[in-house]
Amino acid sequence: MKMEGESTALKKNLIEWRFSQYPKYILLPIDENHDQIRSNIKNVVFSEVTPRPLERNIRLVCVSEDALVNILDMDPEIANREEFAEFIAGRKLPYGALPVAHRYGGHQYGLWVGQLGDGRALILGEYVNKLGERWQIQLKGSGQTPYSRVHDGRAVLRSTLREMIASEACHFLGVPTTRSAGLVVSDEAIVRDVYFTGNPRRERAAVLLRLSPCWFRFGSLEILARNGELAVLRQLADFIIKEHFPDILLTDENRFIRLFSEVAHRTLDLVAKWQGLGFTHGLLNTDNMSILGLTLDYGPFGFVDSYDGGFVANCSDGEGRYSLSKQPDVVVWNIGQLANALKPLLTSSQQVHMSHILKSLDTYSKNKILETFLMKVGLKEERWGDEQLIEKLLDMMQKTGADFSSSFRQLAELEPSEMVSEVKLADKWSLKRLSSHASWGCWLDQYRERLEKEAVDASSVGLFEDERRRRMLSVNPVYVPRNWLMHEAIVDAEKDDFQKVRFLLNVLRRPFDVQPEAEARGFSSQPPQWAYALKISCSS
Secondary structure, three states, X not given: OOOOOOOOOOEOOOOOOOXXXXXXXXXXXXXXXXXXXXXXXXXXXXXXXOXXXXXXXXXXXXXXXXXXXXXXXXXXXXXXXXXXXXXHHOOOOOOOOOOEEEOOEEEEOOXXXXXXXXXXXXXXXXXXXXOOOEEEEXXXXXXXXXXXXXXXOOEEHHHHHHHHHHHHHHHHOOOOEOEEEEEEEEXXXXXXXXXXXXXXXXXXXXXXXXXXXXXXXXXXXXXXXXXXOHHXXXXXXXXXXXXXXXXXXXXXXXXXXXXXXXXXXXXXXXXHHHHHHOEEOOOOOHHHOEOOOOEOOOOOOEEOOEOOOOOOOOOOOOOOOOOHHHHHHHHHHHHHHHHHHHHHHOOHHHXXXXXXXXXXXXXXXXXXXXXXXXXHOOOOOOOOOHHHHHHHHHHHHHHHOOEHHHHHHHHHHOOHHHOOOHHHHOOOHHHHHHOXXXXXXXXXXXXXXXXXXXXXXXXXXXXXXXXXXXXXXXXXXXXXXXXXXXXXXXXXXXXOOOHXXXXXXXXXXXXXXXXXXXXXOOOOOOOOHHHHHOOOOOOO
């Protein structure tokens, strides 16, 4: 919490703004040998590291004014100062910085790969804002760490821009997520093989300023359990409980079971949000799963356009392990790996309790996802037949190639009686395509009948229809960060034209509101044909 009498005014420069003097992570084991190679590190959670600043013509690409003001207590004018760009570039560290890289492991594509860790990111320090919230500030792309692999350490403009846009968009869409406060680019060249085809190309280095209450992942605990570092495992688990789960008492002998249950259910709540927006993470390895149930490490993600449950965002995922429809099952599997990591801390009876929790997760996930989709079609209470109603709608979308986001939004914009009118459907491009399905009329009759069942409990059918529309408009966005929109912004940004990036960020601050200039640019229109051929990889 802020000390009594401390100013809560927004800070205009980096002399006024400073990190907390004592970051909480200093209570955990930190390796102080900067030169130690990653394969030899044991019994630590972090390693001290010095950022390697970007050089050569650093430019500020964009900022999130919301993150600056409401998380970092910074006046937006600070972004106009040269020192702010130098801060993100790693050249000017505010008072109180203690840079560390986090050590973790992970399962990738279902296989244990051992120790990983922050290879191109480091935590600079912690900041407690005027609301008493503690945030860890991280640089992504700030140089090599003890956990870097070959050619690691730097990040490219392409990938950092995607994370900047998507993480801020997800926040305003109501998705729990890490945040991005700002992004800089330089003329420093790095080489990346974008699609792993043996055709590398030169790209420009960029650094992203990321924010999160913490950066612990499932893999943070996995590496300690796998290596038998049980004292540190217990220390870290207790630290996570104390700092991030205050409702769980450290004196509770069942605290690790309570921690597991809370993390599991938060994570499945997150997945239900993803499914309801057509968001596909693309790389759901256990090292990319936040212990706080946040969307973490945006890489080869994508928001599905023409609905397809088999949509794969990552072109490197040849088997479709991380496709849209498989995300809930993969996450339940990942939660099982978290359970394995915590088992050494449990008694035999507690392990039995954990197994019961695990067995309940599939049902919990299905119910949460159904609840999410019922809200999208304006229904509040689950009734018999609702699951089939939603499944049929998605099946018709897939078979007609209807757009996921636009179909739900356009369902909200018309009354059910208007959804068979060619005149009313004329300017609803995706709903019109959906209505071409032979079963559309039958589904619409079922939908109307289902709405009428809830309307009986309302004071009037008219009031219920207003409520249905209001509810649907509040959960079905007009705009999501589609790959084609980000691609256009990235192409311009690589030419030092940042206008599209900044405009897109501004539009996505109000994703549920129709915005005239965004409409004029076609942001909610049918994506251009070339957009469907875009490929995204995990190369960054």
